[in-house]
Amino acid sequence: MDALDRSPESLGVLIKETQSLLNQRMDDRLRPLALSVPQYACLTALQDTPGITSSELARRAFVSRQSMNVLLQGLEKRGLVTRSSDPGPRRERSVVLNDAAELLLERAHEEVSSVVQRMTMEVELVERARLYELLARCRDALLIP
């Protein structure tokens, strides 16, 4: 009955499976909005903390700052974000959302929210919090290099 007893690593592949499927489902929902998952993550982080720098954005998305840069260029060309051409204290250019992005995010959040809701459909509210707490403990244990 227990896959964990046979091989403890299976929790790792389960995390990978779940993340991969979640990514796939989100991509299905975001494609009609012409948004990729990394783009959505970027815009959301930008909404949470406006004026954030590109490098910090990259760190939160777990990608290199070069990748985040080309991603931002695409968003800038579409008029979703604007980067201050004026250099900051550390040669950094702050990025902010545009009105079009706020509007687009409203729909995107609904789509993503419905996917997450479906994911946790079979998990009661109390257990949902428990799952979050246990998984957060796993993440924190991996934070130190």
Added chain:
Amino acid sequence: MDALDRSPESLGVLIKETQSLLNQRMDDRLRPLALSVPQYACLTALQDTPGITSSELARRAFVSRQSMNVLLQGLEKRGLVTRSSDPGPRRERSVVLNDAAELLLERAHEEVSSVVQRMTMEVELVERARLYELLARCRDALLIP
């Protein structure tokens, strides 16, 4: 106290964070063995079910069969796997592990196992099973397209 109440989507980013960190830590440990995480996953799947086909391997690793093909070519050049040049019933070429791969996997499994062990360090055994069960329910809910 509860991030889930404020935004239910945070479970999604938590899964992403945990998976990304786990991937990073595994990569750190596997690099000395000259193995990438996808390569390790491929070899492990090959160990679990020998003679598997390349396409099936790709499905389990959540990548396209073209990617798995180039990955296999690299492993074949290193003498870790051998693909039967003799075409199977459906024009498929079965892949099997080499002795060198079995030897390499022994060390790799130890490394990965230690990473997973560290990840679940702060979670008691009983709760570990609970976490697995809850997360599996989430994965299953996403299985249907």
Added chain:
DNA sequence: GAGTGTGTGTCAAACTATTGACATGGATGC
């Protein structure tokens, strides 16, 4: 003040992965 270190932005090259397309060999329909 000079030197060192860290963080940011950007360029180029290399690598990895996906998409699209095609031929082949079986299976399944009639």
Added chain:
DNA sequence: GCATCCATGTCAATAGTTTGACACACACTC
């Protein structure tokens, strides 16, 4: 039998990502 459909393997082109490198700006130490 024949047509259709599904699955595999492979090729080419494209997109996305990482690695390595450099310049610049600030903070820190001595």
